[in-house]
Amino acid sequence: MDEQQQQRRVNEATEQFAEAVRASFQAVSERGASAQQLNAELTQQFFDTVIGNLRTQAEDTRQMTQQLADQQQRQAEATRTIAQESVGAYMEFLNSIFSFAPRRVQGWDESKHPRNFEGRFERGEAWDESEHQRDAGGRFT
Secondary structure: OHHHHHHHHHHHHHHHHHHHHHHHHHHHHHHHHHHHHHHHHHHHHHHHHHHHHHHHHHHHHHHHHHHHHHHHHHHHHHHHHHHHHHHHHHHHHHHHHHHHHHHHOOOOOHHHOOEOOOOOEOOOOOOOHHHOOEOOOOOEO
8 A cells, every 4th residue: 555655645746736837827827918918908008198199289280280370361461451551651642742733833734634533643745844934943833
């Protein structure tokens, strides 16, 4: 029985060793699966964060682009308004000069220098010096 007892002890030790190895492999396998799951979750979280940041940046860029386009449009409108006002003021200035000129020149014949419906001079006959007199300083009167 001694041999049988020894055989049984060897078998029990072998079973215990096999069980320990199986338990060890199972623990390693579970830890590997757990680590793999954790890595997958971290990777998913990383890419979700990156995608969220990219979306935020894209939206911010879109808003800034829209604001820049709006500013450029307002600037163009302001430039157009300033140009129109400047031209209008200059035209009024020129018209005011020419509208007072006939009253200051003696011998001015309005029929030879007609005005349009806005009071501006139309193209008429050329200036004829013989119709006007000069004063002592050489200026037309």
